[in-house]
Amino acid sequence: MRVAYTDVLVVGGGLAGLRCATGVKQRGHDVVLLTLVPPKRSHSAAAQGGMQASLGNCSKGEGDNEDIHFADTIKGSDWGADQDVARMFVNTAPKAIRELAAWGVPWTRVHRGDHQAIINAKKVTLTEKDEAHGLITARDFGGTKKWRTCYTSDGTGHSMLYAMDNKAQEQEITVHERMEAMALIHENGRCYGAVARNLMTGELVAYIAKATSIATGGYGRIYAVSTNAVICQGMGQAIALETGIATLGNMEAIQFHPTAIVPVGILTTEGCRGDGGLLTDVDGYRFMPDYEPEKKELASRDVVSRRMVEHMRKGKGVKSRYGDHLWLDITILGREHIEKNLREVKDICMSFLGIDPAEKPIPVRPTQHYSMGGIRTDYKGESQTLKGLYSCGEAACWDLHGFNRLGGNSVAETVVSGMLQAEHIADYCDTEESEIDISTKLIKEFVDKEQAKLDYLLEPKENAESAYPLRRAMENIMMDKVGIFRNEKDLQDAVDELEQLLIRSRNIEVKHKTLTANPELFNAYRVQRMLKLALCVAKGALERRESRGAHAREDYLERNDKDFLNRTLTSWPDENQTMPTITYEDIDIKSMELPPGFRGYGKDMTITNPESKTRQDEVDKIREELEAKSADRFEIQSAIMEYKSKLPDRYNGKNERLWERLDD
Amino acid sequence: MDKNLSRLKEVEEKFGVRKSRMTAKLDYIQSVTGFLLAIFIMGHIVFESSILVSEEFMYSVTLMFEGYFLFGSAHPEIVSGISAIVFVLFITHAFIAMRKFPSSYKQFKIIREHAKRMQHEDTSLWIVQIVTGFIMFFAGSVHIYMMMTLPSEIGPYQSASRITHDYMWILYSILLVTVIIHAFVGLYRLAIKWGFTEGPNHKVSRKRFKVIMKVMIVAYLVLGFTSLGKYLYIGNTHDFEKEPVYKSKTIVLERH
Amino acid sequence: MTNETPRLLKISILRYNPQIPEVKPSVETYELEEGDGMTLFIALNEIRERFDPSLKFDFVCRAGICGSCSMLINGKPTLACRTLTANLDEEINLAPLPLFELIGDLSIHTGNWMRGLNERLEAWIHEEDQKEVDFDRLEEKMEPALAEEIYETDRCIECGCCVAGCGTALMRNDFVGAVGLNKIARFRLDPRDKRDDSDYYDIIGDEDGIFGCMSLMGCEDSCPKELPLQSKLAYLRRKMVVMKDEK
Ligand SMILES: Cc1cc2nc3c(=O)[nH]c(=O)nc-3n(C[C@H](O)[C@H](O)[C@H](O)COP(=O)(O)OP(=O)(O)OC[C@H]3O[C@@H](n4cnc5c(N)ncnc54)[C@H](O)[C@@H]3O)c2cc1C
Ligand code: HEM
């Protein structure tokens, strides 16, 4: 048995994992990072849109600050987010961008003078200030009041991930690639590291650490079509769940994107519709005006997705070998416009479809895009129930996004959560309490158990199942019944069917009898785990009888702040269970800086909680009083909701802006 | 790759040892000599083809190189001198360039298989350089040696006699094909190597350079072989017993 | 998306598992009906699902951005995920990239090779005397055009196609390849990196670096990201040749 010891074990080499590892190392602790793929191949590389931070350098971002970013985030989350966390996040995001700039990210910069932009399908001229020339610029993204999304041309995530990994290499951080974390080692409510499997040799290795951080990204691949990378299978969440102790938060909060191409599910930007592209059906008919006479194709992401599904359910979808789809028609924009302003879309269509979008419509359909849910942690990123287990990035639910995340907030989250968490972990490792005293016997137990599970998968069985059909069945159930529209009957069916699949999955037999690099083997154990996650999502969705953010119930159209202003927690205390255990954690209105209100788009359909008004009055009063005393925005904020004591000192400073200079 | 390399560099730097600058110089010299040789050959073949105009014209070109029009008398030593310079360039170029030859049969096999699998033109062109260079190393040396030692035996009839009756046409045919290809492929590769193809769209200009290279190769091969044909024609029709050396009607030459 | 009669693809794959050296490498052929918009990502997954679950290959993003899926497709190195079967003949030959450590079948270990390369080149921003930057303050300015230019060279996805397409790299295993040289060109452009030309010379000024490159152009012609590798190599060569020591 091979055992490796370190101070901190980070599972996941995406933006979140890398930033966490770098921070811990900077504080002088040893760190080992495990990842399925070389860090630079992590899914973070796919983010093209950008990263939100209220720098306010460009003309359309002028006047932006933490307060506005905060309000956008909370409204976006449909009040599901943790407001302390959101505050910490908006204060740290500008620092994160500037740090990345110093580490080498070639952020796109402000250019002085006039330039053209398309806003709401109209051409406008914007003028940039002289003094902003050369500072980091930003673009527009859905759901934000200001232009706040910083970017590097069309490869934001890529350049961020590369800069971050380069930094990690400079710091000589130990990275073990193609090492899959298989189980967390824990005893008496404390996590001691993980058992990992070398995907090339099949060897099991135990990594023992004072603190373990899971940064394994989302779980989009439990759906049949997803914009996510194929490794986004939620294995981090699954192994946390399998401890029986750690909990997962808001697993049913899943975001969909309306226009990913068919079959491979790659995103085409919203710019297509923004510039005037149309959605058409099997008859070439433009259907959106029938559903949304006012905004048509330009209604918000979730609305368009829902309408598309509705229309396909009426049998108006285009049939293909890969399922139904609709058309995104941008031919009317003309070749010149497409080649100049939508170059990426053209590239994607040419490379992945062999279609020239200036001549032919693009096959699209709504597609799973982002997992708001994940390992439930406190604001430090530590599990509420399993000490020493941390989580950050998309894998976690420390709860920045609530039930809907804003575009551009997730790469920002990965970096910021990594930064903050690294400090908390380092603090923890500095304490006496973090010292480890587990026996090698315990380690061996965990390794043996994993080995036994693998061996069992290879064992010949009667009525043996194979992994692929089970997986396809799961993916389709999730897509059809736990998708964009949800209702009691479908969800109940989904839960029942998934339970059956889970039971059947215990009888999987791997035909190719080798424990080394064997894709059949890893598919088998991953399907078993994905089914558990799928059940958490489906069951959580079934029990949440309201609509909030991305969770849209046809049978409960209102957001119900009276009964459901809470977080869903799922756990799996007994291995033999076939259903997750669900509990709820209330979200406290009394401590909110921004009490629940109208989200600002769509119809207001809220079952309000009386406390919302009480708190709103309280907040207004504090604000009035302090404004009378001409207090600044920081003083007012802190009187309404104090959060700075929770933020590591390093990141507590005010952020400088062109018009908000710090004195020396 | 060896991770310790970068650590090694740290040590080197600490002790003030830096990487040899010689490698850069050699790379540069290889290109400069190659370039000069290519320019020389382009001129060489053109001068050679003066025979196509007339024997008289070729004769005067020869005399020009012997400094006749400058000094009023012929000095074949000048040709020996030029030959010596070219010889030095030739040898320098060859020895530096030979470092790039595959250093073992194994390497040669790798590159050959790679070229076959990739079907990639520029990779194949490099192999062409290696092969033509290798052939020229022998064939060219013989020719230059001859020109250095017998500079006075250049002329419409002497050359024709050598080409026809000493069977030099065989050597020249080989040399002609190899040197033309090698020179123009070499010039194309020089442009790529140092970035003369740059511009707003370097991919397009690279394509253009390649077209020019091919046109030049064909043009020069035609020119070279026609001249060779003319020499052979003279060699087979001319009576060398009667007139071994060309006698000009206009230029009456006293040889030393 | 209607098609008359779909083609029947014959996909031949070079199979070998170095963990089981007793079994010699072999070529296996699978027949598959072509679908609309079918990429090799879809085709290979179908083969794995329907014919042989043990077939090894690497896809991560399946969108041409992560660089995991490079392989030899009919002899040429490129990304499998962004290769449409419609652009190929019915008979398709697949083999793993040469040079890199083979994990099995089409799966190769480009990651550790690239990591070694990065360490060797010290491919990160070298700041001056490790000063602490105050990230509360405005960021340092940079010319927009320069940022753009740096990004253009930063687009490399470490897929290894340029290395597999380079005869020099195949012959001499210590050659840094276009991927490495492009990285140096990237850092040289970047004013945040404080290394000077003699520092870069120490890293790439030899036969394993820029002077080992024989301008075979396999790199430029294989790069799926269409990076201007040729200009970058030429640029570096010029800089390294004119470089004068300050001392
Ligand atoms: C197409 C697309 C576009 C997007 N665009 C944007 C955008 O413009 N702006 C924005 O803010 N967000 C965007 N997002 C979301 C954002 O990219 C992700 O949320 C974010 O990158 C997640 O980063 P991460 O570090 O948490 O995880 P990832 O980058 O997914 O990294 C996960 C890591 O965990 C490792 N891992 C997984 N399981 C295991 C295991 N069992 N053992 C060991 N290692 C494991 C993997 O190898 C990987 O290194 C986009 C997402 C998609 C799909
Ligand atoms: C060093 C100086 C050189 C001199 C003075 C010289 C001179 C000559 C002369 C006089 C001829 C005519 C044939 C003859 O008289 O035999 C000739 C032909 C030729 N030389 Fe050279 N040569 C030189 C260098 C080279 C070099 C370096 C090459 C190539 C490697 C070369 C390639 C040829 C070829 C291919 C022909 C045949 C031309 C044809 O067919 O038109 N020569 N040279």
Ligand code: HEM
């Ligand atoms: C003994 C004879 C010769 C040999 C062995 C030889 C060999 C080579 C080789 C191997 C190269 C490729 C080098 C590389 O890729 O870096 C080369 C390049 C070149 N050769 Fe020659 N060569 C010879 C003669 C000549 C002659 C006679 C000419 C001129 C006509 C010439 C012109 C060139 C040019 C222009 C280049 C390109 C330079 C460069 O790549 O830097 N060579 N030669």
Ligand code: SF4
């Ligand atoms: S330079 Fe191009 S071919 Fe080479 S690794 Fe980078 S992206 Fe791949």
Ligand code: F3S
């Ligand atoms: S293919 Fe190789 S030899 Fe140079 S030009 Fe490219 S690195």
Ligand code: FES
């Ligand atoms: S799978 Fe990412 S580039 Fe092909």
